[in-house]
Amino acid sequence: MIIGLEQYKTKWNIQTDSAIHPGLEAxxxxxxxxxxxxxxxKFVHLAGTNGKGSTATFLSAILQAHEHSVGNFYSPCIENLHDQIQIDGKPVSSDELDLVMKQLSMVTTPLTDFELLTAAAFMIFRNHALDFTIIEAGMGGGLDSTNVIHPEIAIIPSISMDHTNFLGTTIEEIAxxxxxIIKKWKPVVVGKLTHEALEIVQATANDLHAEVIQPQELATVQLKLKGPHQLVNASLALEAARELLGAGFSEQKALQSLSxxxxxxxxxxxxxxxxxxxxxxKASAEALVETIKQLFPNRPIHIVMGVLKGKDYASVLRQLETVSDHFTFVDFDDSRALPAEILFSENSSKRKTILNWYDILPVHDNEEVTIVTGSIYLLTVLRNSTSPFFQCYQS
Known part of the structure; x- marks a missing residue:
């Protein structure tokens, strides 16, 4: 269940399916x-395993710096479903979403939760008559409910193994x-794809007479978003903005907004x-490890971790074990959460423990850097104002 959606469904008696049903008919x-x-x-469509949210945020910032109104549809949410639908960087209000949900309650076509939210986003964006709308696919691309648009440009930041139960068990299938999401005669900007993934993307683009653009990585921009992979994401957004804005594009405005x-x-x-x-x-864990090595090459690292079922947690652990020998595994309130004891048994570290999310308290260690990672849903639970974790730090 998407966080916060139930209140609207209950109020307006909207019946949806919480399961995932790939396809565009409904x-x-x-x-x-x-x-x-x-x-x-005018739409921009993003699909990929990692980097979609950051690239979309970079592109939104660039377009706003050029005085354009911009809508963003992110997946998944950060705090609640309101931040999945944004206008000029601000989450949609509960009043506006409530009004749209009232209209959606009259739709007779059965929908899934994600399809309902996707439809709500499109209605809100139309109401605002935006200059550009940036849409992030929820899962996959071709059969994702967002793939009903005809974007000016597509962006694929990365392709790696994820959601294998729906997308396939090989890079080629996932690619x-x-x-x-690639459309006829419309360009696609791609990140650092493997040879196998790029071949599939290139073949699809060729069939659709679509140009494949592989931008050079930025090297001199100082970003708030840390890690070498963010320079790649920023370069994708910069190239997409050039394509969208044409002669109206300003390098100076773009680079300033990225920072x-x-x-x-x-x-x-x-x-x-x-x-x-x-x-x-695995891919996002690799990026996290590179960021840790870059920023804290000689510091001890404490990993606090919880994930959802169905994720390749073993590969994530193998990556994180290269930078840390201190792990805390977390049980948190979500029916999809993987039991912490499974992570504990899979982990090779000798310094490890299991805690419930409400028992996590920070360790004030002047030497150790704490990285809380895994599921965004865990991060949201811990970030909640009632979490002892946050209360302890704020006190």
């Missing part, structure tokens, strides 16, 4: 009932899904030397 039918709000405006862009849970320092990072698969 969302297309529902949007037709609503007057096809997804056909209004096929991601490449499904201020921020997104929660991307190696975010929530308290001094306590960082939140939502690394939940």
């Amino acid at each position: 969302i297309t039918s529902a949007l037709e009932e609503l007057g096809n709000p997804h056909k209004a405006g 096929w899904h991601k490449a499904g 201020f862009a921020h997104i929660a849970y991307r190696f975010e320092e929530v308290f001094p030397e306590v960082f939140f990072d939502g690394a939940h698969n």
Whole structure:
């Protein structure tokens, strides 16, 4: 269940399926009932395993710096579902979302939770008559409910193993899904893809007469978002902005806006030397490890971790064990959470423990850096104002 969605469903008696059902038939039918709000405006579509949220945030910042109004649809949420739908960097208000949900309650086409929220986002973006709307695919690409749009440009930051129960068990299969967002005659900007993934993307683009753009990585920009992978994401956003704005593009405005862009849970320092990072698969864990090595090459690291079921937690652990021998595994309030004892038994460290989220208290160690990672849902629980973890730091 998407956090916060139940209150709207209950109020307006909206019946949806919490399961995932890839495909476009239901969302297309529902949007037709609503007057096809997804056909209004200029869209950018992002799909990929990691880097979508950061790239979307960078691009939004650049476009706003050029005095354009911008909508963003992120997946998943950070604090609650309101921050998944943003206008010029600000989450949609509960009043506005409530009004749209009232309209959605009259739709007769059965939808999933994510399809319902996708439809709500399109309606809100149409109501604001935005200059640009940046849409992040929820899972995969071609069969994701967001893939009803015809974007000006597509962006695929990365492709690696994730959601294998839906997308396939090989890079080629997963790449096929991601490449499904490419549209005829419209360019696609890609990050550092493996040879196998790039071949699939290139073949799809060739069939659609779409240009594949591989930008050079930025080297001189100082970013608030830390880690070498963020320079790659920033370069993708910069190239996409050039394509979108044409002669109206200003390098100076773009670079300045990149230096201020921020997104929660991307190696975010929530308290001094306590960082939140939502690394939940092998590729994002690799990026996190590189960031730790870059920023804290000689410091002891304490990893606090909890993940959802179905994730490749063993690969994540193998990566994190290269920079830390101190682990705390967390049980947290989510029916999809993987029991902490499984992480504990899989971990090779001799210094490890299991705690419930409400028992986690910070260790004030002048030497140790704490990295809280894994599921974004864990990070959200800990960030809640009632969490002892945060209360202890704030006191």
